[in-house]
Amino acid sequence: MAKIAVLPGDGIGTEIIEQALRVLRALELPLEIETAPVGGAAYEVHGHPLPESTLRLAMAADAVLFGAVGDWKYDKLERALRPEQAILGLRKHLGLFANFRPALCYGQLTHASSLKPELVDGLDILIIRELTGDIYFGQPRGRRTAVDGHFPGAEEAFDTMRYSKPEIERIAHVAFRAARQRSGGKGGKVTSVDKANVLETFQFWKDVVTEVHAQYPDVELEHMYVDNAAMQLVRAPKKFDVVVTGNMFGDILSDEAAMLTGSIGMLPSASLDANNKGLYEPSHGSAPDIAGRDLANPLATILSAAMMLRFTLQHAEAADRIESAVGDVLSAGLRTADIWSGGTTQVGTRAMGDAVVAAITKKSIRTKS
Ligand code: IPM
Ligand code: MG
Numbered sequence: 046m047a048k049i050a051v052l053p054g055d056g057i058g059t060e061i062i063e064q065a066l067r068v069l070r071a072l073e074l075p076l077e078i079e080t081a082p083v084g085g086a087a088y089e090v091h092g093h094p095l096p097e098s099t100l101r102l103a104m105a106a107d108a109v110l111f112g113a114v115g116d117w118k119y120d121k122l123e124r125a126l127r128p129e130q131a132i133l134g135l136r137k138h139l140g141l142f143a144n145f146r147p148a149l150c151y152g153q154l155t156h157a158s159s160l161k162p163e164l165v166d167g168l169d170i171l172i173i174r175e176l177t178g179d180i181y182f183g184q185p186r187g188r189r190t191a192v193d194g195h196f197p198g199a200e201e202a203f204d205t206m207r208y209s210k211p212e213i214e215r216i217a218h219v220a221f222r223a224a225r226q227r228s229g230g231k232g233g234k235v236t237s238v239d240k241a242n243v244l245e246t247f248q249f250w251k252d253v254v255t256e257v258h259a260q261y262p263d264v265e266l267e268h269m270y271v272d273n274a275a276m277q278l279v280r281a282p283k284k285f286d287v288v289v290t291g292n293m294f295g296d297i298l299s300d301e302a303a304m305l306t307g308s309i310g311m312l313p314s315a316s317l318d319a320n321n322k323g324l325y326e327p328s329h330g331s332a333p334d335i336a337g338r339d340l341a342n343p344l345a346t347i348l349s350a351a352m353m354l355r356f357t358l359q360h361a362e363a364a365d366r367i368e369s370a371v372g373d374v375l376s377a378g379l380r381t382a383d384i385w386s387g388g389t390t391q392v393g394t395r396a397m398g399d400a401v402v403a404a405i406t407k408k409s410i411r412t413k414s
Contacts, residue, residue: 046075047358050106052083052099055128056331057341057394058112064343064398065110065350068370071402072363074354079106083135084114084128084331094131103135108357109324110350111135113331121195132326136176141316141324142212143219144174144295145352148282148302148312153375156387157307160279165305170285171223172302174295175216176316179246180206181292206246208291213250215319217257220289224264227287232263238274238290238298250291271298278302303328308383310342313349315356323357325349339393342381344371347401370404 053062069076081087081099088094094114103109114128124130135141150158150168158165183205196202217237224233237254239247251268258266269277271294277284278298282305290298303309312328327345335341347367355364379400380388392400 046077047108048077048079048106049353050102050109051078051080052103052109053080053086053112054082054084054114054131054331055086055116056113056333056336058084058086058114058331060337060339060394061327061341061343061346062110062112064394064401065346067398067402068347068367068405069350071405072360072366074358074360074363076358083111083131085116085119087131088119088122088126088128092126094126094128095134099131100134100138103139103324107322108353109135109139110346110353111324111326112346113327113329115331116333128331133181135324136316137182139322139324140177140318142175142177142319143216143317144176145223145315145317145356146172146174146295146299146302146312146328147314148172148299148306150306151311151372151375153372154307154311154384154387157380157384158305160282160305164282168282168305170282170302171227171287172295172299173216173220173223173287173289174299175208175212175289175291176295177292178208178212179292180204183207206244206293208246208250210249210253213253214257216289217254218260219317220287221257221261221264224287225261232265234265234267234286236267236269236274236285236288238269238271238288238294240271240294241268242270247291254289274298275301278305299328307386308342310345310381310383311348312345313352315349315352317356321357323353325353325357339395340382341394342383343394343398344381344401347371347398366405367401370401373404374400 053059081102084094148170150165155162155166185204220235224235239251241248241251303312309329314328315323317323351364351367354360378389379392
């Protein structure tokens with residue numbers, strides 16, 4: 046039986062994970078689910094955002110379903126103890142170097158986008174973010190010298206941007222393969238985003254991606270500077286297919302791409318290791334301002350559970366059922382507040398979960414009869 050480690054985390058994490066679990070239960074798959082605290086919630090109990098017991102559970106599981114971490118109340122803690130370190134630690138310890146962040150605009154939500162409907166209608170792009178290298182994991186200054194997470198009297202601070210050749214090669218392979226697969230064997234296109242005009246790290250990135258491309262002559266490769274990519278994403282997002290980039294640029298561009306789809310509350314993500322073991326989480330954060338108020342959109346988490354079924358657990362049909370149930374619910378006009386524009390019935394977190402569960406159950410009755 047497949048083992049899933051469920052780490053709800055902080056803020057809205059608990060509420061959205063609860064709905065995703067209800068959806069998974071409705072599918073009646075043979076899954077063994079175990080839950081553990083992470084982030085601020087774990088700090089409160091164990092004094093660390095990623096306790097040994099949680100890390101062990103995640104490592105032993107086939108897949109991890111993750112909510113969100115973070116709360117302003119931990120801003121004063123030294124960096125190593127802040128909730129965000131839990132997700133960074135999980136990515137590093139589990140070797141989750143390939144982060145898939147699809148930006149797919151549901152036809153029903155074109156009016157919720159901040160762009161004109163014609164620019165996003167039918168949008169289906171995939172951002173692939175390298176997740177275990179770059180400035181996120183380069184040598185920082187100050188971890189040891191910080192006092193309460195701050196640097197009283199310091200004159201400077203720095204982080205180091207760094208990529209090795211194998212790190213770039215493996216993510217480039219992931220991107221070219223994904224482009225091929227999405228295009229149904231017709232090739233597709235990869236846009237490699239860099240800042241080669243200024244940064245050595247990204248000239249190197251560009252060179253290595255170009256070298257790997259020689260093995261994928263059917264896939265089109267284009268290079269784009271990150272500032273231009275940020276602009277093109279809001280000018281003509283449909284011109285992209287697969288975007289591959291480093292950890293930091295990917296962090297920023299994926300939030301931007303999320304908004305094209307109407308709301309970051311719609312965006313799932315998968316972070317995979319070399320063997321397709323993965324951690325699945327919504328692209329959004331813990332939103333402490335709306336936590337516990339039944340306001341959060343659970344769809345990104347529910348769709349992340351679908352990605353988990355497809356990529357790691359090989360239950361593609363169950364994943365399809367979740368995705369089509371989400372489509373049905375949106376077509377029926379149900380909307381959480383973040384995607385309200387164009388809806389007919391405003392619902393909370395739980396009622397949105399109810400509706401997806403109902404859509405799944407109805408379908409299974411229909412297929413059984
Ligand atoms: C994300 C988040 C994280 C990141 C934070 C919470 C560490 O913004 O997953 O995009 O920067 O990677
Ligand atoms: Mg981010």
